[in-house]
Amino acid sequence: MRNLVRNLFFTALIFTVAIGMACSGGTETKDGTSDAGGSVKLQGSGASFPKPIYEKWVNEYEKVKPNIKIDYQSKGSGGGQKDIIAEVVDFGASDDPMKDEDMAKAKGGDLLHIPTVLGAVVMTYNLEGVKDPLKLTPEVIAGIYMGDIKKWNDAKLKELNPEANLPDAEIQPVYRADSSGTTAVFTDYLSKTVPAFKEKVGPGKTPNWVKGVGAGAPRNDGVMGSVKQNANTIGYVEIAFAKANDLPTALIKNKAGNFVEANIENISAAGAGAIKDMPDDMRIKITNAEGENTYPISSFTYILAYKNQKDAVKGKALVDFLWWAINDGSKFAEELHYAPLPKEMVEKVEAKIKSITADGKPLYEGEKADAKKAGE
Amino acid sequence: MAKTGTIGDTIFRTILIIFASTILLIVVAMIYMMAVNSMPTIRAFGISFLTGSDWKPASNIFGALPFIFGTVVSSLIALIIAVPISLGIAIFLVEQAPKKLATPISFMVELLAAIPSVVYGLWGIFVLAPFLVNYLGPFLQTYLGWLPLFEGSPKGTGMMLTGGIIMAIMVTPIITAVVRDVLEVVPTTQREAALALGATQWETTKIVLGNAASGIAGAIVLGLGRALGETMAVTMVIGNSPSISASLFDPAHTIASVLAANFPEATDEMYLSALIEMGLVLFLVTFIVNGLAKLLVAKVAKDSGTAKAT
């Protein structure tokens, strides 16, 4: 019997400790993040490509509008598309424009693609003793990912990089295991430039990778983590991930024949070139674009939102956030190596944001919002 | 007996039956939901779903063989490593170690089973995988490189070997615990008889092992069941590549790991159906494997005349 009492006592103790820990944690930070006024919570999910900038935006926006909480879960563009189609989130995110057949499945009606920033998919690698950025052509990248180029000191790599001290080691390519917009951008580029790649692997969020070549990792985070952790690897990630981890990024040969770096200027060039071809729904791919210094594996990244918002309060919060993101938010882009939307495009995107409605009424109230901002 | 008693009994019993039925209901609901949701691929591919080796979601071609291969091979690696070690530990604990030593060791081995899978994964990425790539891998490559099993170079980005080894660590405590329990129910008289006839301790142990054979088989099958369904740790170290390769240095993919990696994003009806069908296959296989394990272990308990079941 004594045993029983002791046991019950300890059970209670364990519970109390666990709950106590949780609660003390809760109250501690509550004053920091929540607001007394009616707070609105937005749930978003999708692309990992813009994860660094979205996390930054959400954090900064909280300072501007403490009553709007935005929870962005990066799980890959495919996941974002799935979630918005099934209406299990308030907004989705994808770098790869949705296909017509997927848009038709959307449960909540018309879906809008709202471009937020431009980013670059870079080739990053973990090679000891290689100091200067490697030069790569689409043919060589395709060769590596199709298993034709197996070693770092392959003749084709040496020819491009005569100075580099390339090791006699197996290349370990890393790709995305999940359905990924980054993969879509990457494979779209290689499919446009290398016919054999198009035939064998093809473009898409989950292309038909050549069996036995490379390993898969989840999200941009996973590919970057895998490359960083292991020698002789190469992977494709959004540039913010490579820069944040101090890993080199290759110079890529563009359409004009120049080896270009993925910097903001060169990424912006790809965006600017796209404006004249921009369709009304903004679904566009800008890989392998024209221009002397255009970085060829660039992409817009999109927020996916329903044109008719079911919940006016949430819809309003989303619209305000998007408006803030493409205007005030753009100043945070550059430090994270994303390129802000070209000026000519911002207006078009603003028009898109204005077209979002709830119960037939537009949600964006420009003057009021501006007045409020002036008052702050 | 008072009448209230019988009414009370009926109510009490009914409530308990409802609780007990919940367990059956859960399993039936699981099978039903998965079967319904995997109908599209079952209809479209039939048995070729299990034998097809091409997995191309983009082209709506679904062959689950690479995942079945990865699941089976990684589980086999786990068993090849874990079974002898588990047997060794269990024999040591039951037959050889003094009780003072056996109790803490037994407990510590059990603690291995308490560590969450995701923590094994974390440790796998940052400790085990680098160790395999830098030490064990090159060693195997140098001395056994002529075997197709160790062709190529070991890959820290994920390989079958890492997945198998981490699974081995995870199933060891499970197999050990069952073998230990099985050995404990073998009557002491058998050991005494053997020793009295002049057998050494090891010879006695062999006799005990022989008598507990079906229970040991049960323990191994139970370990297999656990290995087949192991998810997080494996996903984190196996490389997630649906290919079939003889080399343990190449990345692989298991049914559980493809579900963890790709289930959240499957929009397409066929893709989703294909993933759920694999879930159904895994469910049925582990269900059968575990059932088999229970029968084997129960047999020892029955043969030994004790009711101790694990």
Added chain:
Amino acid sequence: MNESVHNRRKLVSKIMTTVTAACAIFAVSILLIILAYITIRGAASINWEFITSVPKPALDGGGGIGNAILGSAIMTVLASLIGLPIGIGAGVYLAEFGDNWFGSLVRFVSDTLIGVPSIIVGIFIYTLLVLPMGGASGFAGSVALSIIMIPIVARTTEEMIRLVPKSMREGALALGAPQWRVTWNIVMPAALSGIATGAILAIARISGETAPLLFTALNSRFFNYYIDEPMSSLTVQIYNFATGPFPNEQQMAWAASLILVGLILIINILVRILTRKKF
């Protein structure tokens, strides 16, 4: 001749003893190595901020896992509220009335359900709750965890009740007490400490589950007190942090593992000290 055979047999026996002892030492070393890594890598970054604040953007550094601790606690408690009554009830049934075909069936199904991969439970709950409810939620995560818990609790409860001596119930039954009173007032209290122990171990087990939460509870950046919204958990947070490239996130994964493993081990060790029974 006879002597040498005998010596050889003795030698073999000695060698085998050494080999089996080596196996035991090997397994124990692996445990110690894993615990050492978790402790050394994790301890450095455990501080008040880490335990009480939410994660910051990966590139900013800092932040913590307070919301994940809260989420894990809420979901574990809720899963226990659902799972324990059902599991214990089923266990009582099996022990007291389960010696028939239905009892055998439930027993067999429970045993096999214990071995079903937890990712399957996640998929099941995704189709059953997440899709109809229009989103991932702490509630869906809790239900998934409770499904893992129920068969474990049912089987340990049954075993514990069966350990209660027959004489205790026979005495009460002979005095004319109805069966349910005997079970409720005599057998259950006698088995309570054992049932509680089984329940605690089941709680420890589900607190380490990741796979069933991946699609059901998802994850969240915030402290979340509402179970109809996505909820963060220690395990999912460890998975996300561990697979990424950011050193501060990896650091947080180790520290979160230390907290999680620490709690689980403390529970296991306490249970072991408080009961001399085997689990």
